[in-house]
Amino acid sequence: MSAIAPLVPQADYSTTTSHKETRSPAHTQEITSDLRDLRQRVRNLEEVAALNPVHGLAETGRHILTRQAGLRDSEITLKKTRLLRWSDWMGTAPEFQSVYKCFADACGSGESTSIRSDETKALIIEIDDLYKKCKRIAKSLKINRPSRCLTSPRPSLEPPPREIADAMITVYFRCFESANRILHEPSFWAEYRRFWEDPESINTGQRLKILLCIGIGSSLHDESGPDSELRGQVQQWIYTAQAWLSGPLEKDRLDLPGLQIHCLAMLARQIFSIGGDLVWMSMGSLIHRAMQIGLHRDPKRLPSMSILQAEVRRRLWYTILELLVQSSLDSALPPRISLEDFDTEAPSNNNDDEISESTTALQTHPRGTYTSTAMQLLLIDSLPSRLRIVQLLNGLHSELAYPDVLVLTSEITSACQECNKFAVGNKSAGVTAFHRNMCDYLVRRFLIPLHCPFTSEARTNPLFHYSQKVALDAALALVSPEPDEHFSRLIATSGGMFREGLRYAMSAITLELLVQAQEQRDDGTFGTSTRQLDFLKQAVHDITALSWERIRQGETNIKGPMFLGIVLGMANSADKDALCERTMAQNARDSLILCHDILETRARAVSLPSPNNDSLTSSSIDGDQDAFGLDLSLDFFFPAVVEW
Known part of the structure; x- marks a missing residue:
């Protein structure tokens, strides 16, 4: 029901305006009083509408909002036999079509081949040669990586020297355990010391747990490069752990230590991009195992257990839900x-x-106090909202009504503000920039897919401009976190959820840049009002720099930087229609030159086998991107006709 209709019925206006008889002074004073009261009530409504836009809409406007939903059946598409992700759908916005056309024209697969100049033709030949060279090097680099299948029945499970291992374990606990409470630190260190002092007393599961912690910590500690021997070892440990988890369900798999290994493997797979985009499938097994041993029931409702075991179960359950x-x-x-x-x-x-096997009573700290569990508790606070978001976005029969979007946006925004408030207030107590960035990233990134179905509507329906703003603000926040060396390295090297958030942000920012540039062309202000446009261009430059760094750190897909270069070229053109194919070809060429230089530098650092050059097709390099490539591949940006 409309909030305005009961206060100002249409019939009252019709009756009032149709009366022609003379009013008495008393009656006139009464009408004046009523109008004054009505104006005050309207002002009150306007204040409410400012807090929640839906409340201030007429019934017809609210009906439009409630009719909006997520993906319709006609929009369900498969990409490489899988459903498109939300980052893929964001790339299908109509504003990107001009980018695809420019890319196709520059690469020789468009329809404008008849107008090419000799200079452009020379650039196209150079581009083709550079692209093949990049793919050849990328294929060689991938050959050196361990196979999905274990190379021997007894893979090496030896750790690095203890001094290095100690440092990596320390990094793991300082950074990753803040948001993902998997291990009880004192218990782990006791097990770790026994691992070095009496290795024969350690079983396979305990060894894998220790090696996975070393591996995850090495992602922020190892400076030897993306193709180093240590990185290859870590990848082999992850494969071994996955194989161990997939083995017969013996008692050492279906217990708390087994679930801890499973959680560590899920986290490691995303950090090292080993099937990082397939984690959802593996999470099904993990959540089922957790429920099988009763983690979904509070320990108070289970047979008596120690306080330590109860706390570990609660922490582990919410870590599993976070990963899920x-x-x-x-x-x-x-x-x-x-x-x-x-x-x-x-x-x-x-x-x-403060907790051990002998603990019989636990004095809990206030929620405003920083402890080793405090950041997880902040994530738990927003878990219902984020769970509701994915249910609305991905549910088979759910509809994403705009009033729900506004409520969820308010809840997620409040959660981000609470995270920042807590981090600032507890900086001296031990909260680091990494902790704050991680918590903010894991929560804020939900805003972009939440508003994705509505941002494209904002061009034609001003009711959805709020979605456009929220998505852009969230994207800018994701690509400009608080400076921190460890978090910057995580974003520059990792896949899975750490890559996907950047894909959301890249799509939202480049889309807004193209839209604003075109709006300024249309209203004649291009080149005169540049502050906001320059700000967005700088953001795209920053993302481009990050994409170069990701290639240095292990990525082999080069389409992302090329796409960003084309977007910047279009945004800098005063006349989009007059943007010549030569400029687009130059942008593509310049991007490929830098890609080739980076890949060649990596290739010189390792001994590479000679790849088979007969199969240098797009699928031979890009088709395996999610297995190891730490990429912002953006394959969805390029139509199938673009084949080089």
């Missing part, structure tokens, strides 16, 4: 769990060294 909701967002598939499916309470706000 993140994988659901990135895969555009349902989370397969709801709030009604579990009653496990949040863990206590305590440090690990």
Whole structure:
């Protein structure tokens, strides 16, 4: 029901305006009083509308909003036999069609081949040669990486020297355990010391747990390069752990240590881009195993257990839910769990060294106090909202009504503000920039897919301009976190959820840049009002620099930087229609030159086998991108006709 209709019925206006008889002074004073009261009530409504735009809309406007939904059946598409992800759908905005056309024309697969100049033809030949060289080097680099299949029945499970291992374990606990509470630190260190002092007493599961922690920590510590021997070892450990988890369900798989290894493997796969885009499938097995041993029930409802075991179970359950909701967002598939499916309470706000097997009573710290569990508790606060988002986005029969979007946006924004407030207030207590960035990233990135179905509508329906703003603000925040060396390295090297968030941000920012540039061309202000446009261009330059760094750190797909170069070229053109194919070809050529130089530098650092050059097709290099490539591949930006 409309909020305005009961206050100002249409019939009252018709009756009032049709009366012609003379009014008495008393009656006139009464009308004046009524009008004054009506104006005050309208002002009150305007204030409410400012807080929640839906409340201030007429019934027809609200009807338009409630009719909007997520992806319709006609929009369901497969990409490489899989459903498109939300980052893929964002790339289908009509504003990008001109980018595709320019790319195709520059690459020789468009329809404008008849107008090419001799200079452009020479550039096309140079581009073709550079692209093949890049693909050849990329293929050689991938040959050196370990196979998906274990190369021997007894793969090497030896750690690096202890000094290095100690440093990497320390990095793991300082950074990753803040958001993903998987291990009880004192218990782990006791096990770790026994691993070095009496290795024969350590079983395979314990060894894998230790090696995975070393590997995850090495992602922020190892400076030897993306093709180093250590990185290859870590990848082999991840494959071994995955094989161990897939083996017969013996007792050492279906218990808390087994679930800890499973969580570590899920995290490591995303950090090292080993099937990072397929984590949603593996999360199904993990959540089922967790429920099989009762993690979805609060320990108070289970047989008596120690305080330590109860706290570890609660922490582990919410870590699994966090991994699950993140994988659901990135895969555009349902989370397969709801709030009604579990009653496990949040863990206590305590440090690990305050809990042991002998603990019989636990004094919980106030929520405003920083502990080793505090960041997880902040994530748990927003979990219902984020779970609701993926249910609405990815549910088979769900509809994403705009009033729901506004409510969820408010909840996610409040969660980000609480994270920042907590981090600022506890900086001296131990909260680092990495902690704040990680918490903010895992929560804020949900805003972009949430508003994705509505941002494209904003061009023709001003009711959705708010979605355009929210998506852009979230994207800019994701690509400009608080400076931190470890977090910058994580974003520059990792795949999975860490890559997908950047894809969301890249799509939102480049889309807004193209839209604003075209709006300025249309209203004649291009080149005169440049502040906002320059700001967006700088953001795209920053993303381009990040894409170069990702190639240095292990990515082999080069389409992302080329796409960004073309977008910048279009945004800098005063007349989009007059943007000549030569300029586009130059942008593509310049991008490929830098890509080739980076890949060649990496190739010189390792001993490369000679690849088979007979199969240098697009699929031979790009088709395996999610297995190892730390890419912002943007394959969805390029139509199938673009074959080089």
